[in-house]
Amino acid sequence: MNRVYNFSAGPAMLPEEVLKQAADEMLDFGGSGMSINEMSHRSKAFDGVIETAEKDLRELLQIPDNYKVLFLQGGASQQFAAVPMNMMKNKKAAYIVTGQWAKKAFQEAQIYGETVKVADSSDQTFSYIPDCSNLDIPEDADYVYICENNTIYGTKFHTLPDTKGHDLVADVSSCFLSEPVDISKYAVMYGGVQKNIGPAGLVISIIREDLIRDEVLPGTPTMLKWKTQADNGSLYNTPNCWSIYICGLVFQWLKKNGGLSEMKKRNEEKAKILYDYLDSSKLFKGTVRKEDRSLMNVPFVTGDDALNDLFVKEATAQGLVSLKGHRTVGGMRASIYNAMPKEGVEKLVTFMEAFEKQHG
Numbered sequence: 496m497n498r499v500y501n502f503s504a505g506p507a508m509l510p511e512e513v514l515k516q517a518a519d520e521m522l523d524f525g526g527s528g529m530s531i532n533e534m535s536h537r538s539k540a541f542d543g544v545i546e547t548a549e550k551d552l553r554e555l556l557q558i559p560d561n562y563k564v565l566f567l568q569g570g571a572s573q574q575f576a577a578v579p580m581n582m583m584k585n586k587k588a589a590y591i592v593t594g595q596w597a598k599k600a601f602q603e604a605q606i607y608g609e610t611v612k613v614a615d616s617s618d619q620t621f622s623y624i625p626d627c628s629n630l631d632i633p634e635d636a637d638y639v640y641i642c643e644n645n646t647i648y649g650t651k652f653h654t655l656p657d658t659k660g661h662d663l664v665a666d667v668s669s670c671f672l673s674e675p676v677d678i679s680k681y682a683v684m685y686g687g688v689q690k691n692i693g694p695a696g697l698v699i700s701i702i703r704e705d706l707i708r709d710e711v712l713p714g715t716p717t718m719l720k721w722k723t724q725a726d727n728g729s730l731y732n733t734p735n736c737w738s739i740y741i742c743g744l745v746f747q748w749l750k751k752n753g754g755l756s757e758m759k760k761r762n763e764e765k766a767k768i769l770y771d772y773l774d775s776s777k778l779f780k781g782t783v784r785k786e787d788r789s790l791m792n793v794p795f796v797t798g799d800d801a802l803n804d805l806f807v808k809e810a811t812a813q814g815l816v817s818l819k820g821h822r823t824v825g826g827m828r829a830s831i832y833n834a835m836p837k838e839g840v841e842k843l844v845t846f847m848e849a850f851e852k853q854h855g
């Protein structure tokens with residue numbers, strides 16, 4: 496077996512311990528004589544899996560009792576529609592557009608109501624987070640929307656926008672469980688799990704109870720109505736059992752490893768190793784304004800496409816894989832989520848130093 500350091504933005508690296516446990520339990524989950532993949536989602540065994548997963552997630556994020564946790568399908572992209580369908584009373588919402596995922600959510604919401612772009616960082620290839628301390632938010636906007644960590648561009652809201660009393664909705668796909676957060680500042684927080692938690696195809700939505708209601712936009716499909724899912728404990732139809740199970744194992748791994756404050760510490764430590772090197776390098780450059788840097792996704796360039804390609808190729812040969820940047824930014828991107836060990840980042844930087852010596 497030859498495991499690599501996988502810097503993919505998503506689906507991304509998972510903790511080895513979790514993969515091993517899943518492998519151990521693949522043929523016989525908990526003495527049932529069958530795999531979790533072969534089991535009824537209405538069985539006692541699966542009930543235990545989803546209930547424990549929710550309980551552990553609530554503990555990790557300290558989710559207040561007046562929030563529901565939903566395990567939904569359709570990925571984060573499905574919530575781009577579910578958010579306006581469930582939340583638009585006045586058919587108006589404010590969007591902060593800081594990258595492609597925010598833009599997609601903004602465009603999707605236009606199908607359902609009036610969407611107002613209240614801030615935007617497209618003028619500099621989304622390389623910064625705009626000042627959101629005094630936004631011109633329409634009085635009757637139903638919510639203010641952000642993508643909290645911009646996976647493609649490597650920026651992060653280190654301060655949440657002043658929503659002026661409006662409900663805040665955040666797509667946290669690529670920073671989910673990377674550090675402690677105060678859930679009460681959000682009306683809705685959701686994320687596709689395949690970035691920092693588990694296998695693709697599951698989105699976890701954490702929703703303040705008063706937003707789970709019967710009054711949704713006309714035409715909202717039963718499946719997309721949060722109330723349907725909340726009333727049925729995320730088991731209205733067959734859920735993504737496998738992903739829920741793996742996420743549950745990851746929650747246990749997080750708890751065993753000191754929870755989210757420890758993750759924050761480790762993530763800061765890892766990111767610092769890489770950013771410090773980028774700041775000192777003459778060959779490589781980070782593409783993001785310093786104060787807006789993400790701890791999770793780190794894009795960087797050499798300024799020379801051929802050299803970028805060579806770097807990715809040689810890194811791959813060293814077992815440092817999936818470093819090619821998103822096509823809209825070019826260059827490289829290292830995604831260093833919870834499951835990436837410090838040794839992986841150290842090995843990457845050592846390789847970058849050697850590459851710079853040779854090509855700088």
Ligand SMILES: *Cc1c(COP(=O)(O)O)cnc(C)c1O
Nearest residue numbers: 570571572596646666668669687
């Ligand atoms: C990957 C990603 C998405 C899309 O997730 P899907 O589950 O594929 O729909 C949305 N938002 C952010 C921030 C992402 O990183």
